[in-house]
Amino acid sequence: MIRLFKHYIPHAVLLLGLIDLVLLYVAGEAAWHVRAHQLAIDVAPPSERIASLGVFVGTLLLAMISVGVYGSDALRSTRFALARILVAVSLGVIALTFIDFVARGLDFWRSTLIYTMFIAIALLLVNRLIVGGLLGTGAFRRRVLVLGAGRRALRLRDLAERPNSGFVIVGYVAMSTADPVIKEAIARSAINDLNNFVQNLGPSEVVLALEERRNALPLKDLLRIKTAGVHVNDFSSFLERETGRVDLDTLNPSWLIFSDGFSSARMVSSIAKRAFDIAASGVLLLLTFPIILLFALLVKIDSRGPAFFRQTRVGLYGEPFELIKLRSMRTDAEKDGAKWAQKDDPRVTRIGRLIRKVRIDELPQAWSVLKGEMSFVGPRPERPHFVTDLEGQLPYYAERHMVKPGITGWAQINYPYGASIEDARHKLEYDLYYAKNYTPFLDLLILLQTLRVILWNEGAR
Template sequence: MIRLFKHYIPHAVLLLGLLDLFLLVAAGELAWLTRASQAGIEVGPLRERLAPLAGFALTVWLAMIAVGVYGSEALRSMRYACARLMVAISLAIIALSLIDFLLPGLTFWRSTLLFAMVISAVLLVADRVLIGSFLGTSAFRRRVMVLGAGPRAARLRTLAERPESGFAIVSYIAMTDGEQAVEEAIARLAIHDLGRFVENLGASEVVLALEERRNALPLKDLLRIKTHGVHVNDFSSFMERETGRVDLDTLNPSWLIFSDGFSSGRMVSSAVKRLFDIAASGLLLVLASPVIVLFALLVKLDSKGPAFFRQTRVGLYGQPFQLIKLRSMRTDAEKDGAKWAERDDPRITRLGRFIRKVRIDELPQVWTVLKGQMSFVGPRPEVPRFVADLEQQLPYYAERHMVKPGITGWAQINYPYGASTEDARHKLEYDLYYAKNYTPFLDLLILLQTLRVVLWPEGAR
């Protein structure tokens, strides 16, 4: 994987993305040449079209990222990839047509965009047909050797067997005589020179998966491996990189303290984040006001009670604030106190089910963002009662409050709606990853992929 602004991106995804960007520029140029030939006008020098070409390619590319074209499912399934490609190209063409209407001359003519859409679809689908099978092979899989043969090693084996996995385990080394969860592990005593053994296997990385590290850390072996030019990683850091979440089962305070994260550079990131929140929330409030007013009236007509729902939530550093949303439940929904939403929850109104699926009920929260109590991106704010219970049951739950809560977030786009303590535990792992690694780049990635969650609301309740 390649680390970009503290976030890991698989080599296959990065290479495919760059190739797609090149093909989109080529598609834009071919579309312009075709339209110019059809209209009988001069093609003109390429430098005069660089801005429209870049605008076209970037818009379509960002739409592809937003709808999940580079997700694990799209890399494995041609049918899935083609469906998402068509949605991305259609959305991008609509956006570019709107830009051309509002700012004529800034992008291609709308007639040229029709050619660009067709050519882009052909090139991008052909690209995946030609190299799709190659991306699914071991060409981009890192060769990993695991030091350990216990439950942690078994977890790594399960992770490596997933179709979207970016690594393959070439060997397990049993470092102790204890019970083994991986039967095929080789005893450490059977290997004379571990460094040479790693080199012969062609391993590019060694993962330390010992169950008990106290007085058992094989420093001599690790030093020998390191001096052979092989990357050495501990279990928690490896899991964080491969899964995009912090593994609570193996997390300890020393890892949080000494691992890369929570850096002083986040002061700049926080300033950029706040400036974006102010600008975007102000603009969105102006644009979304008619929608909010319309659905507020519909909520009033659909069921008795106020149009807006207000509730105390826990925000930055554990401070309470008032969250406001369009009401999607009956007014007596929490007469016995707050509780988790359920699948097909009977408390949700007819209109409420719709506005939850398309996230319209979230729009009034933009005002909370403008006031600075929330951000567009961050962990989902919970009610004080849930927070008090979860802090007792889940380790490190309070650490998620070290960043502002958000309307969308890393957990929201990676894990379906949670309605139990176990779901809260899984979402906490993603929230901790975000709190530890957030940058404007990660925020942009989350904002883009929120469109995927809105279009395909698998977890909305």
């Protein structure tokens, strides 16, 4: 994997994205030539179209990221990838048509965009067929040697066997005399020189998956392996990188303290984040004000009670604030006490189902963003009652409040809507990853991927 702004991107995804970038440029240029040939006019040199081609490539690439073209499902299924590419290119062309209307200096021809759409779809699909075939052979998977043969090693094996895994395990070494869970593991006592053993296997990385590290770390061996040019990683850091979440089962305070993350440079990032929140929330409220009013009226007509729903939530540093949303439930929804929302929740009104499905009920939260109580991106703000319960049952739950809560977030786009302690635990692992590795780049990825969640109704409840 390649680390970009503290966030890991698989080599396969990066390679695919770079090839797509070139192909989109080719598609844009080819469409100009086709249209110019039809009109029997001369084609100016590409240097004169650099601005329009740059906007075209950038817009379509952002659309592809937004709808999940580079997700694990699209990487392993050509049919799935084609469906996402069709949606992405269609949305991109619609956006470019709007840009053409607003910024006429870029000289987009609508007829050219139609040609570009079909050429781009064809080239992108061919790229998936060729490069996707290579990805299927495991050519881009890293070779990993696991030091350990217990339950942690078993978890790594399960992770490696997933279709979207970015690594393959080339061997296991049982570092203790305990009964190994991984039966094919080689006993450390059977290996004369661990460094030579590693060099002969040729892994790119060695992962330490010991059940008990106290007085068991093979420091001399690890030092020789490291100085021989093989990357050495501990179990928790490896899982964080491969899964995009912090593993609570193996987390300890020392790892959080000494591992990379919670950078002091986030002060600059926080200023940029706040500036974006003010600008974006102001524009969003102006643009969606008529929509909010329309649905507020529909909510009032559909069921008795106020159009807007106000509720106390826990924000930055555990401070309470009042959240406002369009009401989607009956006014007596919590007459028996606070409850998590369930699938097909009977408390949801008819209009409530619609506005939840398309996320319109979330729009008034932009007011909380404008006031500074929330951000566009961050952990989901929970109610004080649930927070008290979860802090007592889940370790490190309070640490998620070290960043502002958000309308969307890393957990929201990576994990379906949860309504149990186990779901809250999984979402906490993603929230901790976000709090630890926050950058404006990660925020941008989350905002783009939120479109995928909305389009395919992932996580709505």
